[in-house]
Amino acid sequence: MNAPAYNFAYLDEQTKRMIRRAILKAIAIPGYQVPFASREMPMPYGWGTGGVQVTAAILGPADVLKVIDQGSDDTTNAISIRKFFAKTAGVATTTSTADATVIQTRHRIPEAPLHSGQVLVYQVPIPEPLRFLEPRETETRRMHALGEYGLMHVKLYEDIARFGHIATSYAYPVKVNARYVMDPSPTPKFDNPKMDHCPALQLFGAGREKRIYAIPPHTSVVSLDFEDHPFTRYRFDAPCALCGAGDSYLDEIVTDDKGSRMFVCSDTDYCETRQKRGHLGSESAAPHKEKLHG
């Protein structure tokens, strides 16, 4: 039987070279979706194969890798991907945003500001921001080529006419470098401003759809809006119950079946770092609270 033997970071060097070429092209044309010959990976499509291929192609032995899903290092898929690279590349892993050189993410951008030299790798399910307005790839590629984004503005306008607001709360479309409209992946729109002029390199990998795109460091990223309906961030208006942060995106935790809820940071590293520094929230280190609920 052909016993499998795998290369550093799983992918063979030929494949890595092909992916690196696509990444370089993507960096050269910010926001443009570069087709690449995505491979079958040992995890399912839709579970981060695009991000995994990008990470595999850029990872070096000296890198320190962090993987998050929903902002957290502890979600099962994040653990699974982190273990995959720990096993196939033997690189150091971390949960600290500041210490990581490569951060692979699904659905969030870390709260702690990224710095120059870091790479943020996004897992992307549907790279085409126009896909739900026009299902055909041949059409959407033409629309991008001509910069024909009227359809998107009409969609946003119709939202306002119908709901009074732009009713897109995640995967909120942005314009990159004043040229291409881009899907930021399904991050909550709270995270959109973090992409703008970010000192870190941002790479986006869509495995099933076979596309890679990029935002080079210090590139303008503008969320689409209208003068009289400017882009706004959404965040549940409460401090984190564990660390008291008033500026982080919050997960809603349902604590019983009587409607009780609490709100805690979705970014676990941010929350834990703050707690270590002595920041407290209403529910942290307060065992007597149980009596109140009891």
Add this chain to the structure above:
Amino acid sequence: MYVAVKGGERAIENAHRLLAHERRGDREVPEVSLDQISGQLGLAVDRVMTEGSLYDRELAALAIKQARGDMIEAIFLLRAFRATLPRFGTTEPVDTGRMQVRRRISSTFKDIPGGQILGPTFDYTHRLLDPQLAEASIPEMPATGEVSPAAMPRVTDILGRDGLIEPSPHGDANTPVGDLTREPLGFPAGRDLRLQNLARADEGFLLALGYSSQRGYGRNHPFAGEIRLGEVEVEFLAEDVGFAVPLGSITLTECQMVNQFKGSATEAPCFTRGYGLAFGQSERKAMSMALVDRTLRARELGEEVLAPAQDEEFVMSHSDNVQATGFVEHLKLPHYVDFQSELGLLRKLRKEFAEDDALPDMQAAAE
């Protein structure tokens, strides 16, 4: 005190351990061997090799065992392994005309040179559960006969000699065939890439599409010109020695559909072709593929594209079951942050709705 959910790592390890336990089933019952799967569940192995795009019975059997009989999971395992293999080159085109035929039927002619050969088929069996198979049973040895020296020309070649069917396009030896596993797919796609996509496509998806075209969605009037099953030689042109070296033989099922004729002011009418090819004995797959190959030629043959089966972007983008299952099943992954974002928006809209609703009432009360 609330502690954020932890312990995912241990949960994964335990889940995998439990999976291995479930896979083994009752430990008192002998474990199924790869030889048993390959020999006795041979059609499952054929399907996994076909849609997994890798001709290796042993690995396909291993994949089926590892996947607990889940075919798409097994196909996925084989594909993921295939993706890591080095590529040495492409073989010479196989010549199915020189196939060592085990089964060969045509629905277009009662008799054909070389004859109709039923071979191992479910066709004409009565689908009655056989209680004898529930116990160990030894079937009769198969009947044997003399090997016929007669050549077995393909039925489409017979039609082609009289110009009744469009000629099969000749491949240009200097133009490499496309490979959608190595180059990203673009549209419109050439027939080489379409056929590759269909060969890897989910059998059920192609079956439904082929069926839909028979029922009038992209009408297509096909005859099964010929279906043949057997072994063909695979040869590889070794640059060093300068000639084609045989690598071995593989089992293939080929289906050539003969379809409605077309003609124009400048061309005499003739039948058109639809082509299907699959590893092993995969007749349903090869037939469905041939139907869909033909419907996807709509653009090339100047037909109006109206039905899903004729729409290459629709068909090719959704035919791959490994892609499809991944994306459908990814809905199991957490979506907390997006859902939270949607909750926020929905609550805001509902609050505004309630306020708007309350307003006229208040006005009415004031009046």
